[in-house]
Amino acid sequence: MKIPSTTNGYEQRFCAFIDFLGFSAAIANGTWTPDEIVSAMKKAAKVSGGEEDLIRVTQFSDSLILSAPATDPWALYSIVSTAFFLTIELAAHGILLRGGITKGELYHQGTLAFGPAFIRAYRLEQAANTPRIIVDANILEHGPWPDTMDETEIDHLLNISIPQDTDGWRYVDYLSKKHVGEFDDGNYGLERHYSTLESLVQKYKNFNDPSIRTKYGWLAAKLKQVGR
Numbered sequence: 001m002k003i004p005s006t007t008n009g010y011e012q013r014f015c016a017f018i019d020f021l022g023f024s025a026a027i028a029n030g031t032w033t034p035d036e037i038v039s040a041m042k043k044a045a046k047v048s049g050g051e052e053d054l055i056r057v058t059q060f061s062d063s064l065i066l067s068a069p070a071t072d073p074w075a076l077y078s079i080v081s082t083a084f085f086l087t088i089e090l091a092a093h094g095i096l097l098r099g100g101i102t103k104g105e106l107y108h109q110g111t112l113a114f115g116p117a118f119i120r121a122y123r124l125e126q127a128a129n130t131p132r133i134i135v136d137a138n139i140l141e142h143g144p145w146p147d148t149m150d151e152t153e154i155d156h157l158l159n160i161s162i163p164q165d166t167d168g169w170r171y172v173d174y175l176s177k178k179h180v181g182e183f184d185d186g187n188y189g190l191e192r193h194y195s196t197l198e199s200l201v202q203k204y205k206n207f208n209d210p211s212i213r214t215k216y217g218w219l220a221a222k223l224k225q226v227g228r
Helices: 023-029 034-048 075-091 116-128 137-142 151-161 177-182 186-204 210-225
Strands: 011-021 056-060 063-069 096-109 112-114 133-135
Touching (some): 011 075, 063 075, 075 096, 096 137, 186 210
Antiparallel strands (some): 011 096, 056 063
């Protein structure tokens, strides 16, 4: 295993820590069959491996770590895009995601990932509280962003793809109707996506556990905002 060529063994990297909500409980209760779990994992691996020359991926149990070198102008864009497509793909299996994206010192090689950025991303995941992947605000200000993206495209990314939530956190949005072009079958795919999320809300909105009610109450409010 090659150690990064830095003075302390760390690299400056964008780092995402992503947790599959309800995964452990679904396995324990038999909600998801092994075939469903394998299918979901394969989709996660396919999506998160789409930028394999740039993004490193480590999966353990019900969590994913994604990282990319902070010096690459495509790194942050790719991490955010991957987080978006992961959310869409796994929602179809009834799996919602919660996570955090940050930048800092990180060692990420093979199955090993640790460092200040990992700790910060993990704490962001905990702070997210609801089914969303939040982004450290300070990293969006500086990027870097690809040279091919002009200010209008960057503004669109920030306002539509990474909007500010009511509590001040920016998050990777997966509910805007403006994402319709990201679905292979357009409006039909978006409608199917909404229907899946609505089914999850109906299933869990009156759950005994108040933390679960909070998660799905947030999702219900977001669906209401898009007219569902």
